[in-house]
Amino acid sequence: MVQRTRNAVLDRLPTEHEEQREFVSWFRKTHQGTRIFAIPNGGARNIATASRLKVEGVSRGVPDLYIPAWNVWVEMKRQKGGRVDDAQLDWHCYLTEVGHSVLVCQGFEDAKEQITAWVRKQGESDGTA
């Protein structure tokens, strides 16, 4: 019963794909000239494709999106139910250690708020805000 209620709530929420699509669309309109791209390291694929991508360097746990000009990575999750797994956490620790920022965002609205806060914080620290 509890499981069914939980699934019914999740079923009404946008998928991670939908959240990420909204976020990328918003980002490209709002921050024109600042590039963002997706790292396609998730999703269903057959074993042959998975093996081929792995030897080419695709790594499980790398965040979903990267903004190179800012050294910001975005790990997108659904509004509810998404969790950071061990492989993701390992990458987040590494990226933070080498001086990048990693934002774990629970949906489009959260991502928008976190990016906006990140930009504001940068402006404050470099005196442009």
Ligand SMILES: [Mg+2]
């Ligand atoms: Mg994700």
